[in-house]
Amino acid sequence: MATYSTAEKKQTAIVIVIVTKKGESMARKLDEIVRLAEATDLQVVGSFTQNVKDFNKSTVIGSGKVQEIVEFLESNPVDLAIVDYKLTGSQISNLSNAFSTRVIDRVGLILDIFAKRAKTNEAKLQVKLAQNIYLLPKLRDVKETSNKYGGAGVGMRGPGETKLELDRRRLEKEIDFLKKEIQKIKSQRQVGRREREKTGIKKVALVGYTNAGKSSLLNALTKENIYVQDKYFATLDTTSRKLFLNGQNVILTDTVGFISELPHELVDSFTSTLEEAKQADLILHVVDPTATSQDGKELYYEESMRVTNQVLDDIGATKNRLTVYNKCDLITQRKQLSENEVYVSAKTKEGFDELKEKMTSML
Ligand SMILES: Nc1nc2c(ncn2[C@@H]2O[C@H](COP(=O)(O)OP(=O)(O)OP(=O)(O)O)[C@@H](O)[C@H]2O)c(=O)[nH]1
Ligand SMILES: [Mg+2]
Missing domain, CATH: 3.40.50.11060 (GTPase HflX, N-terminal domain)
Known part of the structure; x- marks a missing residue:
C-alpha cells in the first residue's frame, strides 16, 4: 500500500x-x-x-x-x-x-x-x-x-469525479440535474423561512468582503464557535443563530464573503445562499478598515465596500444597511462616522453596545 x-x-x-x-x-x-x-x-x-x-x-x-x-x-x-x-x-x-x-x-x-x-x-x-x-x-x-x-490539483478539483472526462452532453445534463437539486433545497429553505416569518422574528444578515470578520462577529455576538480563519473564503455556508437584542430575539445570519469580480457563475449558483441577505430586515455590512496598502496610503477597503454594495444592489438587497467597521482594535486613526456607521472589534467587543443600539433602532 x-x-x-x-x-x-x-x-x-x-x-x-x-x-x-x-x-x-x-x-x-x-x-x-x-x-x-x-x-x-x-x-x-x-x-x-x-x-x-x-x-x-x-x-x-x-x-x-x-x-x-x-x-x-x-x-x-x-x-x-x-x-x-x-x-x-x-x-x-x-x-x-x-x-x-x-x-x-x-x-x-x-x-x-x-x-x-x-x-x-x-x-x-x-x-x-x-x-x-x-x-x-x-x-x-x-x-x-x-x-x-x-489535470490534477488546483483548478481541476471538483466534488466527485473529474469533469474533464465528461463530454459536453453529459456536462449539460449534469448542469440541468444540479439546477433541479438546488431548486429542491431552495424550496425547502423557503418553507423554513416562511415558518420563521410567521413567528415575526426579525432577520439580520452579516455581509461583506471575504476576511472582514463576519464569522468572528457572529461568534462574538452570540457566543458561538463558527469556523474563523485568516484565509479568504473561510465560510461558504450560511449559519443562523439567535441573538437577544434589547428585549427582542433576532436571527443573525453569517454569509459567504464577497470579492471583486466575483465570478458570475458563483453569484448565479449561490443565489439561494445570497437570498438570506436579500430577505434580511437589516444588513450589517462588515468592513475591515485595516485592509490598506503597506504604507497605509491606499485604502483597499474602499474598493471592497464598493464591490459589496454592488453585489447587494445586483441581488436586490435594498434593505437597511449598517456599515460595521470591524477590527478597530488594530487601527489608530478613526474617521468621522455618519449615522449608519459604527466601529467595533469582534476581538475585544469594543463598540458592541453602540452596535446593538443602532441595530435596534434600525429594525
Ligand atoms: N484583531 C482582530 N482580528 C479580527 C477581528 N475580527 C476578525 N479578525 C480576524 O480576521 C480574520 C478573518 O475573520 P473571519 O471571521 O473568518 O472573517 P469572515 O468575514 O468570516 O471571512 P470569510 O468567511 O472568509 O468571508 C481572522 O483571522 C480573525 O481572527 C477583530 O475584531 N480584531
Ligand atoms: Mg466567515
Whole structure:
C-alpha cells in the first residue's frame, strides 16, 4: 500500500496580474491574488504585472511579457501559472503552450477555493454547478491542455469525479440535474423561512468582503464557535443563530464573503445562499478598515465596500444597511462616522453596545 507523507510538498505557482482600467490599483490586485492562491495552499514563487493597453487577443498579455515569463520558468519551473483575469479557453490553451505549464484564470482559482471549502450538500452542489458552467465553453481547450500538462490539483478539483472526462452532453445534463437539486433545497429553505416569518422574528444578515470578520462577529455576538480563519473564503455556508437584542430575539445570519469580480457563475449558483441577505430586515455590512496598502496610503477597503454594495444592489438587497467597521482594535486613526456607521472589534467587543443600539433602532 502506498504511504503518504503528512508534510506534503506544496504546489508552486506564479501569478500574473493585469491592469486594463485607469484607476485600478496594481498593488491591491497583486496582494489579493497572492492571498487567493495561498487560500488554496499554493506557494507563490514569482509574480508578473502588466498594464495592458494594446490588448493581445490570443494571450491577453503582450509577447514581450510572455517571453519574460517563459525565461523565468525555464530556470524556475512551477506547477501552475495563475492569470488574474477572465480568460477564454483558447487563451488558456495558448498561454499553457507558451509556458509549458498548466494555466488557470482568476475565476478558476476562486472556484477551486470554493470546491475545497464546500462542506454542506447545498454548497457542494452550488460549487459543482458553477464549475460546470465555467467549464462548458472551455471544455475542448481545457481537455487538451490538461492532457499535456496534467489535470490534477488546483483548478481541476471538483466534488466527485473529474469533469474533464465528461463530454459536453453529459456536462449539460449534469448542469440541468444540479439546477433541479438546488431548486429542491431552495424550496425547502423557503418553507423554513416562511415558518420563521410567521413567528415575526426579525432577520439580520452579516455581509461583506471575504476576511472582514463576519464569522468572528457572529461568534462574538452570540457566543458561538463558527469556523474563523485568516484565509479568504473561510465560510461558504450560511449559519443562523439567535441573538437577544434589547428585549427582542433576532436571527443573525453569517454569509459567504464577497470579492471583486466575483465570478458570475458563483453569484448565479449561490443565489439561494445570497437570498438570506436579500430577505434580511437589516444588513450589517462588515468592513475591515485595516485592509490598506503597506504604507497605509491606499485604502483597499474602499474598493471592497464598493464591490459589496454592488453585489447587494445586483441581488436586490435594498434593505437597511449598517456599515460595521470591524477590527478597530488594530487601527489608530478613526474617521468621522455618519449615522449608519459604527466601529467595533469582534476581538475585544469594543463598540458592541453602540452596535446593538443602532441595530435596534434600525429594525
Ligand atoms: N484583531 C482582530 N482580528 C479580527 C477581528 N475580527 C476578525 N479578525 C480576524 O480576521 C480574520 C478573518 O475573520 P473571519 O471571521 O473568518 O472573517 P469572515 O468575514 O468570516 O471571512 P470569510 O468567511 O472568509 O468571508 C481572522 O483571522 C480573525 O481572527 C477583530 O475584531 N480584531
Ligand atoms: Mg466567515
